[in-house]
Amino acid sequence: MNDLSNCVFCRIVAGSEPASVIFEDDRLIAFMGIRPIRPGECMVIPKRHIDHFTDIDDETSQRIILVAQHIGRRIREVFKPQRVGMIVHGYGVPHAHLILVPQHDPYDITSARLAYLENGGISFGMKNLPFTDRVILDKHAQLLRIDNGSIR
Numbered sequence: 001m002n003d004l005s006n007c008v009f010c011r012i013v014a015g016s017e018p019a020s021v022i023f024e025d026d027r028l029i030a031f032m033g034i035r036p037i038r039p040g041e042c043m044v045i046p047k048r049h050i051d052h053f054t055d056i057d058d059e060t061s062q063r064i065i066l067v068a069q070h071i072g073r074r075i076r077e078v079f080k081p082q083r084v085g086m087i088v089h090g091y092g093v094p095h096a097h098l099i100l101v102p103q104h105d106p107y108d109i110t111s112a113r114l115a116y117l118e119n120g121g122i123s124f125g126m127k128n129l130p131f132t133d134r135v136i137l138d139k140h141a142q143l144l145r146i147d148n149g150s151i152r
């Protein structure tokens with residue numbers, strides 16, 4: 001059951017939270033990340049509130065990968081990265097999400113951009129990662145949009 005009060009992804013699914021949507025069907029939704037490591041970073045999530053990615057049913061998880069494949073091809077055309085990385089790390093929002101990262105160097109996938117120096121040591125976090133303006137995210141979502149008919 002979706003818990004609209006606690007889960008930002010469930011609110012996006014319900015349409016009560018803004019998102020720059022790339023693709024949507026009855027099982028899943030794909031939208032732009034608001035603090036991308038690189039422009040074009042986005043994610044595919046099941047519409048149902050499921051915490052662990054490994055708990056997603058087989059049909060939905062296959063469809064998530066399929067949609068990610070199609071969006072990944074668009075990312076390569078539009079943003080021209082060296083590679084398109086896909087990650088399920090399970091942290092952040094406790095609603096399963098597959099993240100697509102346009103990689104322009106080998107350290108984008110390991111999020112070297114999240115590293116910063118603090119108290120004489122290296123820490124990791126999002127504090128230096130800027131939010132991207134909604135107008136730009138909407139434009140990127142438009143560029144990555146995939147044809148509903150191309151996925152069955």
Ligand SMILES: [Zn+2]
Nearest residue numbers: 007010049095
């Ligand atoms: Zn949720």
